[in-house]
Amino acid sequence: MTLHLYNTLTKSKELFKPLAPRLVTMYTCGPTVYNHPHIGNFRSFIAADILRRYLEYYGYEVKQIVNITDVGHMTTDDPAPFGAGQAPSAEEGEDKIQAAALREKKSPYEIARFYEEEFLRLSRLLNIEEASLYPRATEHIPEMIELIKKLITKGFAYEVSGGNIYFEVSRFVEYGKLSGNTLENLMAGARIEVNREKKSPLDFALWKQDPKHLMQWDSPWRSDSPDKSGTQSGGKGFPGWHIECSAMSMKYLGATFDIHTGGEDNIFPHHESEIAQSEAANEKPFVKYWFHTRHLLVNNQKMSKSAGNFYTVKDIIDKGFAPRVLRYALMSVHYRQPLNFTLEGLDAARNAIQRLLDFKNSLVEIIFHSTSATTVESRPNREKEVDSDMNDIKKIVESTRERFNAAMNDDLNISEALGAVFDMVRDTNRLALSSGKAGMVLRMLEQFDSVMGVLSEEEVNLDDEVKKLIDERQLARKNKDYKKSDEIRDKLTKMGITLEDTPQGIRWKRKV
Ligand SMILES: [Zn+2]
Known part of the structure; x- marks a missing residue:
């Protein structure tokens, strides 16, 4: 195979050669399940799907993990603007799922499960191949705690009063190798932070204690407020977003795997921080090929709710476009080119x-x-x-x-x-x-x-049903039951099927 893939890590197209001869291991940063996914999110998931399908077309078996982020993704975890040299920080802002729970007056678990189901439903509609596994962050807390302990033991992470744990960025000398946001660049652009408990404003949270957070787990780290029983055990808390992906990819794909995919907005700080945590813990390269999809524009503008050009996948389907039409529109422009999305x-x-x-x-x-x-x-x-x-x-x-x-x-x-x-x-x-x-x-x-992946959508079942209806209609016509014949034709029209009488018999066409 002579597939060449652009690798964000080396900034060049490289010959693709997986670690094992016939198996490709692939981790896709999945959704943070707090709202309806937008078309830009799915441009990235579809690009990963095209990559996976092409590897399978070539005869590889692909083990793909798509994680579900259902805790710990803070509003301040995302770079704004894209790629700006901004310090990664998870100690400010709100947990996106918690914020949605408070807004919608539901529990964070209700929010997370609802939008996870919606994500999976849209993935099926858009004919995205099912991942080998969709691990949830909230079901891998022990793995995250183990990884954080390892980072503390090795001197890459530290605990501060109150039981918060930070990754000490300056201890990982290769920080910045994916995004170009090296320590020097970041220090030059760093904001003056009020948070004085960190050794450096660039250090990011691995574990956070917050008594107001609605999703909390026991941790080995101390808390300022001992629980009511008086036993001074570890305090409760929740993980940072970055550590989730390191822990889950390691568990299911090993210390080193072939491909990590995501949107370009994941490069920094999320993926840069994943590399730091994973390589510091394992002392092995984390990922061979980094695959990032560019964001999309809508009507030549960055998509935003205030500009009125913000579309969720659901919006487009509700407008009457078949999911495969959206799939085609999102996949037909090269994944590293900006896509200008229009109706x-x-x-x-x-x-x-x-x-x-x-x-x-x-x-x-x-x-x-x-x-x-x-x-x-x-x-x-x-x-x-x-x-x-x-x-x-x-x-x-x-x-x-x-x-x-x-x-x-x-x-x-x-x-x-x-x-x-x-x-x-x-x-x-x-x-x-x-x-x-x-x-x-x-x-x-x-x-x-x-x-x-645009022609096969439930093709077989639909073909059988259409043929059955056409046969029934032919029989009705033969019996001069024109009422029934018209009914069947109407039903077929509703299914997007048009019929045409030809000397060779009935031809049918499907409208998309
Ligand atoms: Zn991730």
């Missing part, structure tokens, strides 16, 4: 998928219904109808495969790869196809779609 762009995506679906349906129809060679698009007044031989078709299929693979091997150049697929559609449409030739093209299209 017109969704219309174009819908047309593109419609073209592919029509093509696929025509191939299926030739395979199952034709006795003699027929053109894929059997328009009566076709100008060019060239009789094809098997070699022509083989040539088209093979050259498309080569172009598709070459494009994807070049850091997943999906727009080039899609271009190759559409050229195959155009070139094949010019030719007369027998059922054997149509079968060859269909198999190729299905392989491409194992990467694109």
Whole structure:
């Protein structure tokens, strides 16, 4: 395999070579489950899905972990603006889940489980392959405590009065190697902090004690307020966001794994801090390839609620766009290019998928219904109808495969790869196809779609149901039961299926 992937760590395209011969280990920073995910979040999840599907297309087995952040992600953990040299700090601001719980007058667990379910539902709708596991942060507190203890023992973390634990950034000399935010850069831009308990304003929280926090666990670290029973045990507290991903990736993928994915806004401080914690604890490289998706713009502007251009995935689906249309729109621009998202762009995506679906349906129809060679698009007044031989078709299929693979091997150049697929559609449409030739093209299209993931959505079940309804309608017409026949046609229309009577029988098309 000659896949070259851009690695944020080395800032260059590198030949991809996993640690094990046939298995790829991959960790995707999952959602913080406190609100409806927006389309930018899902651009990143879909990019990771395309990467995973392409590795599988090549025959790799992929073990993918997508974590669920259900505690500890503070409002101040995110960089603002992107990539600015700002000190990572988890000791200010609010826990996003707790804030949502207070706002919605629910428990933080109710909030977390509700939005986790919503995230999983949208992932299924958008045809994102299921991860091997979706570990929740709240179910891995003992692992986080163990890791923090190890960091204290090794001298990379320290406890202050009140039981808060900080990572001492200056002790990890390679801090900044992912984001370029080195200690010198950060110190130059650091704000003057009021928090005097930290050795340096750059140190970030691993464990935080806060009596007002609604989600708390026992810790080995002391608290200023002993519990009422009088036993001076450790105080209660909750973990920082960064330590969660280090603990969970280590548990399921080992000290070193192949690929870590996320949005570009995760690079700093989140991923930079993950590297520091994991490498300080294990004294081994953490991740071989760092894969980051760029954020998207909506109508050429940064998405924001105040600008009125903020879309959740649910908003788009509620507007009547099929999930696969959104998937196509989000994946069809290279993951490291800025994507300008517009509603017109969704219309174009819908047309593109419609073209592919029509093509696929025509191939299926030739395979199952034709006795003699027929053109894929059997328009009566076709100008060019060239009789094809098997070699022509083989040539088209093979050259498309080569172009598709070459494009994807070049850091997943999906727009080039899609271009190759559409050229195959155009070139094949010019030719007369027998059922054997149509079968060859269909198999190729299905392989491409194992990467694109836009044509297969519940295809099999839907095909069976449509065929059953068409047969029922034919029977009704034969029995002159036109009322029933019309009812069935209406039902099919509602399903997005249009029927067309042809001399060869009924043809059907699906609208996206
Ligand atoms: Zn993470």
